[in-house]
Amino acid sequence: xxxxxxxxxxxxxxxxxxxxxxxxxxxxxxxxxxxxxxxxxxxxxxxxxxxxxxxxxxxxxxxxxxxxxxxxxxxxxxxxxxxxxxxxxxxxxxxxxxxxxxxxxxxxxxxxxxxxxxxxxxxxxxxxxxxxxxxxxxxxxxxxxxxxxxxxxxxxxxxxxxxxxxxxxxxxxxxxxxxxxxxxxxxxxxxxxxxxxxxxxxxxxxxxxxxxxxxxxxxxxxxxxxxxxxxxxxxxxxxxxxxxxxxxxxxxxxxxxxxxxxxxxxxxxxxxxxxxxxxxxxxxxxxxxxxxxxxxxxxxxxxxxxxxxxxxxxxxxxxxxxxxxxxxxxxxxxxxxxxxxxxxxxxxxxxxxxxxxx
Amino acid sequence: xxxxxxxxxxxxxxxxxxxxxxxxxxxxxxxxxxxxxxxxxxxxxxxxxxxxxxxxxxxxxxxxxxxxxxxxxxxxxxxxxxxxxxxxxxxxxxxxxxxxxxxxxxxxxxxxxxxxxxxxxxxxxxxxxxxxxxxxxxxxxxxxxxxxxxxxxxxxxxxxxxxxxxxxxxxxxxxxxxxxxxxxxxxxxxxxxxxxxxxxxxxxxxxxxxxxxxxxxxxxxxxxxxxxxxxxxxxxxxxxxxxxxxxxxxxxxxxxxxxxxxxxxxxxxxxxxxxxxxxxxxxxxxxxxxxxxxxxxxxxxxxxxxxxxxxxxxxxxxxxxxxxxxxxxxxxxxxxxxxxxxxxxxxxxxxxxxxxxxxxxxxxxxxxxxxxxxxxxxxxxxxxxxxxxxxxxxxxxxxxxxxxxxxxxxxxxxxxxxxxxxxxxxxxxxxxxxxxxxxxxxxxxxxxxxxxxxxxxxxxxxxxxxxxxxxxxxxxxxxxxxxxxxxxxxxxxxxxxxxxxxxxxxxxxxxxxxxxxxxxxxxxxxxxxx
Ligand code: SF4
Ligand code: SF4
Ligand code: FES
Numbered sequence: 090x091x092x093x094x095x096x097x098x099x100x101x102x103x104x105x106x107x108x109x110x111x112x113x114x115x116x117x118x119x120x121x122x123x124x125x126x127x128x129x130x131x132x133x134x135x136x137x138x139x140x141x142x143x144x145x146x147x148x149x150x151x152x153x154x155x156x157x158x159x160x161x162x163x164x165x166x167x168x169x170x171x172x173x174x175x176x177x178x179x180x181x182x183x184x185x186x187x188x189x190x191x192x193x194x195x196x197x198x199x200x201x202x203x204x205x206x207x208x209x210x211x212x213x214x215x216x217x218x219x220x221x222x223x224x225x226x227x228x229x230x231x232x233x234x235x236x237x238x239x240x241x242x243x244x245x246x247x248x249x250x251x252x253x254x255x256x257x258x259x260x261x262x263x264x265x266x267x268x269x270x271x272x273x274x275x276x277x278x279x280x281x282x283x284x285x286x287x288x289x290x291x292x293x294x295x296x297x298x299x300x301x302x303x304x305x306x307x308x309x310x311x312x313x314x315x316x317x318x319x320x321x322x323x324x325x326x327x328x329x330x331x332x333x334x335x336x337x338x339x340x341x342x343x344x345x346x347x348x349x350x351x352x353x354x355x356x357x358x359x360x361x362x363x364x365x366x367x368x369x370x371x372x373x374x375x376x377x378x379x380x381x382x383x384x385x386x387x388x389x390x391x392x393x394x395x396x397x398x399x400x401x402x403x404x405x406x407x408x409x410x411x412x413x414x415x416x417x418x419x420x421x422x423x424x425x426x427x428x429x430x431x432x433x434x435x436x437x438x439x440x441x442x443x444x445x446x447x
Numbered sequence: 448x449x450x451x452x453x454x455x456x457x458x459x460x461x462x463x464x465x466x467x468x469x470x471x472x473x474x475x476x477x478x479x480x481x482x483x484x485x486x487x488x489x490x491x492x493x494x495x496x497x498x499x500x501x502x503x504x505x506x507x508x509x510x511x512x513x514x515x516x517x518x519x520x521x522x523x524x525x526x527x528x529x530x531x532x533x534x535x536x537x538x539x540x541x542x543x544x545x546x547x548x549x550x551x552x553x554x555x556x557x558x559x560x561x562x563x564x565x566x567x568x569x570x571x572x573x574x575x576x577x578x579x580x581x582x583x584x585x586x587x588x589x590x591x592x593x594x595x596x597x598x599x600x601x602x603x604x605x606x607x608x609x610x611x612x613x614x615x616x617x618x619x620x621x622x623x624x625x626x627x628x629x630x631x632x633x634x635x636x637x638x639x640x641x642x643x644x645x646x647x648x649x650x651x652x653x654x655x656x657x658x659x660x661x662x663x664x665x666x667x668x669x670x671x672x673x674x675x676x677x678x679x680x681x682x683x684x685x686x687x688x689x690x691x692x693x694x695x696x697x698x699x700x701x702x703x704x705x706x707x708x709x710x711x712x713x714x715x716x717x718x719x720x721x722x723x724x725x726x727x728x729x730x731x732x733x734x735x736x737x738x739x740x741x742x743x744x745x746x747x748x749x750x751x752x753x754x755x756x757x758x759x760x761x762x763x764x765x766x767x768x769x770x771x772x773x774x775x776x777x778x779x780x781x782x783x784x785x786x787x788x789x790x791x792x793x794x795x796x797x798x799x800x801x802x803x804x805x806x807x808x809x810x811x812x813x814x815x816x817x818x819x820x821x822x823x824x825x826x827x828x829x830x831x832x833x834x835x836x837x838x839x840x841x842x843x844x845x846x847x848x849x850x851x852x853x854x855x856x857x858x859x860x861x862x863x864x865x866x867x868x869x870x871x872x873x874x875x876x877x878x879x880x881x882x883x884x885x886x887x888x889x890x891x892x893x894x895x896x897x898x899x900x901x902x903x904x905x906x907x908x909x910x911x912x913x914x915x916x917x918x919x920x921x922x923x924x925x926x927x928x929x930x931x932x933x934x935x936x937x938x939x940x941x942x943x944x945x946x947x948x949x950x951x952x953x954x955x956x957x958x959x960x961x962x963x964x965x966x967x968x969x970x971x972x973x974x975x976x977x
Contacts, residue, residue, distance in 0.1 A: 234885035258469075258480035258502055287871060288889060289473065305885045321747050321757040323740035324874050326624025327452060327474045328749025328817070333741065333760040340741065340761060350816070351452045351749065357473030358872055358889075359880060364741065366882035367761065371723055373736035374765025384724075384734060389766065389776070396691070396733050397780035399716040403689040409665075413678045413687050416637035417694030417770070418626035421745025421757065423793035424770040425628070426635040426643060428693055430661060431774055435781040437665035439639045439648050439672030440687070443632045444700050 100166040115157040115168055116144055126170055127179065127208050129186075130246035131158045132295045133347055134354055135255055141246055143182055143208070146170050154178060180212050187214065190298070191241035199299035201312035205244060206298075231280035235288050235304050235362055238281075240272040243300040249273050249292035256355060261286045288358040294344060305362060306342035310334075315341065319349075322360040323419060327351060329360050340364050404436050413440035448751045449619035449833040450583065451819065456482045457617030460579040462572070464492040464514065464603065465589015469499050470871040472623045472750070475585070488579075490572050492517065493589060494866060495896075495938060496931025505572060510563040511864050511936060512968040514590055516850035518602040520558035521573040523550040525609050528570075530577035532611030539842055540608050546845035561850060563933075577610040581617030588625065588868070601846030608843050614834040624750040626875065627740065631748035634804070634820070635797060639672035644801035648672075660800055676701065676954045683710035692719045693770055694737060698726040699876035702954035703919050704947050720773055723878050726944055737770050738763035739879075745771070745790045746812065752830070753817040754807050853968040855953060857935075861917060861970035863901070865951060866938045873942040881942075893922070893946025896929040896938040897973065905973060912976045915939065917951035917969050923976065937973065 095110035102115075102124060109118040114137055119126050129141035137159040145154035149167040154175065157168075169175075186205060194200045231238075250273045253259050261284045265274040275284035293301045315334040322329040330350025334342045343361055347354035376392030377384040387395075403411055414432045416425045429441050455461065455478045469476030480502045483489050489503040492514075500506045509517060525531055526547050536543050559566045576582045584607060590599045604620050612618040624630050636643035646653045654667050673681055679697065681687035683706060690711070701707050711717055711730045719731040728734050740747075742763040748754050763769070768776075771790060778785045788796070791809040798804045803820040806827045811818060818829040834843075857864055872889045874880045881887050895915050897907065907913065911926045915937070924939065924946035932938065939948040952969050 234888050255484070256477055256481065258477075258484070282889075287473075288886075318758055318760045320741070320760055321627070321749075321755045323627045323747075323757075323879075325472050326626055326629055326750035327472055328627065328747060328751075328753055328755055329474055330755075335760060338761055350755075351751070351753070352474045355474055355477055358886060359473075359874055362886045363874065363880050363883040365884045366722075366879040367739045367741045368764075369723075369882040371882060372764050372767065373722060373724060373728075373734065374767055375736060376766070377734040377736075379732045384729075384731075389768075392733055392735060393773075393776045393780045396718050396735070396777055399718075399732070400689055400691065400777075401781060403716060407688050409668075410672075411686065411688040412691075413673060413681075413689070414691040415675060415678075415693065415695045415697065416632050418629040418632050419694050419740065420628060420632070420770050421740075421743065421790065422628065422631040422635050422748060422754070422797065423745050423790040424693070424774060425632045425637045426793060426797045427771060427774045427778070429636045429643070431778050431781075431783075432691075433642075433657070433667060434661050434663035434665055435778060435783055437667055439668065439670075440678060441637050441672060442639055442675040442678065443629070443637050444626075444675060444695055444697070 098162050098164050100162055100164070100168065102168045103170055109162045111162070113162050115146060115148075115160045115162055115166075118162055119157065119170060124170055126157055127204075127211070128158060129204050129208075129244060129297050130248060132248055132252065134295070135248065135251045138247060138251065141182065141244070143179055145175055145178060147172060147175065176212075179208075180214070183208050183212055183214060186244050187216075190244065191239070192216070193242075196308075197242070197299040198302045198307055199296075203299060204297035231282070233281050233286075233288070233304075235358075236281060236286075236290065236293055237302045237304050237307065239300055239302075240274070242298050243272055244298055245271060245273075246297060247273070248295040248297065249301060252291045252295045257287065257289055257291055259285060259287055262292065288362065289356065290358065290361040291355060294354070294356070294361075303342055303362075305365065306334075309341040310336035319346065322356075324359045324363060329356060331356065331360055333364065339368055400436065409437035410440065412436045412438055413442075416441060416443040418443050448621040448623070449613060450616070450621055451751045451753075451831045452478060454616040454832070455479065455583055455585070455621070456485070456487070458482065458487055458579070458581045458583040459617070460488045460490065460575050460582040462490045462492065462576055462582070462584045463499060463503070464584065464586040465591075466585055466587030466623055467493070467495070467497045467499070467589075467868055468585065468587075468623070469497070471587065471625060471869045473871065475623060475750075479585075488575060490575070494933060494936055495929075500931075505568070507562075507564045507568060507572065508933060510561065511866055512853045513562045513850060514599045515602050515848055516558045516561040517564060517569065518599070518606060519550055519553045519848075519850065520555055520562070520569050521576070522546070522602070522605050522609060523553045523555065524570050524573035525577045525606065526550055528574065530574065531609045535611030536609065539838065540845060541842040542845040542847070545847055546605060546609075549847045576606065576612070579612075581615060582610070582612045583618055583621060584612075585621045585623065587623045591622070598846070598848035598851075602848050604843075605845050608845060614832065614836070616832065619832070622750070625869070627749075628747045630750060630752060631746070631754070634748055635801065639674055642800075643797065644803055657800065679707055679710045679954065682714050685713060688715040690714055690717050692717075692721075692727060692731075693774070694721055696721075696725040696727045696876040696878065698730070699944060699947055699949060700941065702949055702952035704950040705920050706954065707949075720770060722767070723882075725876065725878055735773050736765065736767040737773065738767050742767070743769040743771070743790075745769075746794065746807075748820070749817070752819045752833075754804065754812065754820060754822075755817040756809065756812045854955070855918070855968070855970055857970040861972045862935070863971050863973060864936050865915070865917065865948070865969040865971040866936060867941045867948045867952060867969075868938060870940045870942065873940060875942065877942040877944070893924045893940065893943030893948070894927050895924040895946070895973070896927045896932055898932040898934045898936065899928055899930055900934040901937070901973070902926065902928045905975060907973075907975060914974050914976055915946075915951060915971050916974070917953075917971045919953060920950040922946045922948070922950050937971065
């Protein structure tokens, strides 16, 4: 709703005098200024939550260790983002999480793009010091072809539950059970489809670990083996920014960079999962010309000749009005421009349209 | 859109009309749902209980095809209750008196009877829209895909003009475009009545200027060519002899499939350029293999007039080429002597003849991201909101139009009304989504949605096979019983070749201005297959 321009606030972070806008969180201001703070339950697309406590800081005059992702900046605030105590606390949080996490990084599709792995690496934690029983089970699997759920890797950050509610407005997953047994799951452990899932994959996109992964890209390639190309989605007219992940000349998965484009990191089912058609064996790979009633493969030279000759013949025999063209709402601006120029200059007709109306 | 997707969230009230936003434009759907969570009042006007209704304050279940009656009734309430923005009306519009006299003759009880929406609800929504600090209108094919589409759009725009809900963030009249580059194809002159930049073909000087620029000897007529549906009719009559289709699948997407096929078969020469051997390509004399959007560079213009750069992600398979390369080959085979320009070069040429794109270049797009037209010169930042200070034609004209019932009405033989539309998991004629692993399986076949009451009276259960027939043809589909559909109304998506909804629709009655066929109100009959 109607927004007023933000008021400017001054504060110090790690001794650095900084400016911030009223209403920003300490974490946001740190990120804007290149100050690193580890987080697990934070996603800029979601409301601040404060569950993992990894983002703790110290603030002068404030008792204990507030979470930077939920603390709003205030005038004159003085923040410390790292200290031996903070590091100790963070380390024990990570150790505790690892104690109930199925460490199967070898075959985990999130390896290399896992916030837990990164932070364990940062602290030099090689294995979990706790050896007690593991509680979480791999529940939640169902036979959909898009989303893999393995809650033995879940760290209970709640991001999937929140994105499904706050952004998608779907409420497909929520916390079931309590305490150690708690996992995010569908009501009555229904399949995702039966629970009304839209398969937007937003929950996969926010999961910081390997608990939620995309099935179409399973075992197709590691994050570090892919090249990433940012482009525009080819489906509806919203024009979302999509990042395609490519290995050996084939797309293996997609993502949307947070904060970029109209979608700001969000995607729908078509944009996120609608890419493998491009590698379909049904693709046309050679020009075809009809001979004796059948379409047969020919060279480009020949096909283009047949097209040019026939269009010219009909134009000359029946007049420019006997020729028409349908451009495409799926082609680029440049292609559409050239297409209408072709019809208007080679034929001399305005019989040009496309399926804008359909 | 007059405004940007991102500023929808600033509205206090949003009227969503004939747009199944969460399915057809899911990311705009997200904006609407989040706005609702923050307190924005969403008003859905739709014959179906679409998902957005769960997030809306009001759902006006309108009788299909009666939008004009609703918009005129709302205009009456706004005028009668003194809710107009006097300053806006007097400074920026014309034709107010005629509109006022017209809408004051509208009988609200009659409007309620036609639309199925109670008078109190019409009043309440009109008041909420008019008195909101910022109110926005979002609409889609449920407003335009009628033989009266132009009247619907214009009587809808009346509401924004009466109340000054335009030209500011969180306001405006915002059509959503269904495909990645509908907007761009229109902007760049793929229209029978417009050259690039919406410059009219009926102006001889403009035509001459373009022909000079293109170095073209060929005389161009100073009158509009044929629209898509008119071309199909002309082909059926034998007047149109050759058709060149680039990346469209009219056999599934156009009304009255049998007629479309007959027309295409009647052509002397038919060439189709596509990525798959579509239902349409199968009928062609020549098929040219094209690259997908993932295999080429180029720009696309999104629904909020944002020109953005698409980048090549992978190589095209086999000998497939980009549409740009193919069109250039054909042009040169026809003796036009074009340079083999890259997309970047073509943008420079386009910008020179399309004023709205004059300041858009690849280097700017690379550096700045998308640019919203009009962007007339290199220093112009683009235009997120249209009509801030004025309208292109000076004053905006109010439109006076009456509700007219659809040309084809239900009768004893075809007693139900068919609506067509889209599903979240499928796109257009399903050539791409239907071949994307994981997505394809979710909605593999066509279906028809029927209200529980109709299902009961026809003795139908979920998943039963039925024949859906209209005056033009029939197809077979699985039944989905859908609470929230009104008895007498059925819905089919048009995506599926196995149950092509457009076998049933009609292209006979066209909107006099937009030439849009009426696809949303087809009388049909449902019968169980035994
Ligand atoms: S895919 Fe989307 S709708 Fe389904 S559970 Fe995840 S966030 Fe929710
Ligand atoms: S599944 Fe992933 S996103 Fe959801 S709570 Fe577990 S770790 Fe967090
Ligand atoms: S990121 Fe702040 S508590 Fe998790």
